[in-house]
Amino acid sequence: MTDKPIRIAIQLAPQHADYAVIRDAVRRVEDLGADVVFNWDHFFPLSGDPDGLHYEAWTMLAAIAESTSRIEFGPLVNCNSYRNPDLQADMARTVDHISAKGGVGRFIFGTGSGWFERDYEEYGYDFGTVGSRLDALAEDLPRIRARWEMLNPAPTRRIPILIGGGGEKKTLRLVAEHADIWHSFSDPETLERKLAILDEHCAAVGRDRGEIEISTGVSVRGMGSLDPHVLERQYALGVRLFEASASGPDYDLAPLEQLLAWRASFGA
Structure with missing residues (x-):
């Protein structure tokens, strides 16, 4: 676990900006040297004007696959409730192939059980309960893996599965069973x-936890600066994927630049 390299990511919220601005932000992220760029799988903004500009995740992911050449990418996270699991697998496989500029795809299948009730209500999905949505995710992940084995052509690689969330009874069990990456928004005490x-x-389940990459979102202090002491504590606990965030209309990438600078100086 400890010999895994530090990777730097950013989530670009697909809200409050025209698509051309989002596309430019993705290109800037790749040019800066980030390892991963994420969007999210919602239908409405999560902050600011609730009826502001917003775009759908998966069609955007296909565009990211085509318009980038190096960076890995995916949803943080896909909502399992919105699509049949076999369809999710086929979509992921297709985006994987679109991104395979050098023969190997760059797609990360980030997924979760869903939580934003407005998405469900306005698009006609059954909201259910936290428990029922997690139970559905548990049922669907094996179907997704099985469909990847049946598709022709097969995915270009074993598509990494990222599971987001921190539920200790069900979510972390799913992480142990299925995830290549576990993502949460945890301070060091919570993470430990x-x-x-x-x-x-x-x-x-007979799994070596060292096989799972630990990922966390980072937050900024006053004046928009990251706390290197928190980052170092998270690193000591095993975090290797650090994720900043930015939103429209302007997509301020300063937190990403700070993370990249911290990585460059870490251990120096």
Whole structure:
């Protein structure tokens, strides 16, 4: 686990900006040297004007696949409730191939159980409960993996599965069973506790937790600066994928630039 390199990511919220601005932000992120760019899978803004500009995730992911050449990318996270699991698998496989400029795709299948009730209500999906949505995710992940085995052509690589969320009973069990990457928004104290629980789930399913890349969102302090001491504590706990965030209309990439600078100087 400890020999994994530090990777830097950013989530570009697909809200409050014209698509041309989002496309330009993705290109700037790749040019800066980030490893991963994420969007999210919602139908309405999560902050600011609730009826502001917003775009759908998966069609945008296909465009990102075509317009980039190096960076990995994916949804943070796909909502399992919105699409049949076999369709999700086929969509992921297709985007994987679109992104394979050098023969190997760059798509990360970030997924979760969904939570934003307005998405469900306005698009006609059954909201259910937290438990029922997680149960559905548990049922669907094996179907997604099985469909990848049946598709022709097959994915260009074993598509990494990222699972987002910190639920200790069900979500972390799914992480132990299925995830290549676990993402949360955890301060060091919370992260330490949840990693201990993840260790228990991994032991129960016979999985080496060192196989799972630990990812966390980072937050900025006053004056928009990152706290390097928090980053170092998260690193010591095993975090290797650090994710900043930016939103329209302007997509301020300063937090990403700070993360990249921190990585460059870390351990120097």
